[in-house]
Amino acid sequence: MNGANRSGRGMGGGMGQGGGMGQGRGGRGRMGGQQAGGAVGTCRCPNCGHTQPHERGVPCTQVQCPKCKTAMIRE
Numbered sequence: 265m266n267g268a269n270r271s272g273r274g275m276g277g278g279m280g281q282g283g284g285m286g287q288g289r290g291g292r293g294r295m296g297g298q299q300a301g302g303a304v305g306t307c308r309c310p311n312c313g314h315t316q317p318h319e320r321g322v323p324c325t326q327v328q329c330p331k332c333k334t335a336m337i338r339e
Contacts, residue, residue, distance in 0.1 A: 307336040315339070 307324035308315045311334040318324060324338040 306339045308339045309334050309336050 305318040306315050307318050307327055309329035309332060312329060312332045314329050314331050314336075316327075316330075316336075318338065319327070324336045327336045328334065329336055
């Protein structure tokens with residue numbers, strides 16, 4: 265470097281490339297669906313078809329079917 269630039273700044277005069285807008289995609293989850301199921305909905309057994317209301321705070325996959333003891337899925 266030469267001794268003429270002593271201001272502590274680089275030689276370039278560019279303003280950068282970023283637009284500062286981020287990479288938002290609409291706030292939706294995987295596969296274009298909801299990000300989380302929320303409190304409304306139903307848990308269904310994929311084995312015997314039994315359904316029951318979804319309990320808030322408890323994922324359906326962690327609930328066992330009361331009839332056949334299979335892990336339930338969210339509908």
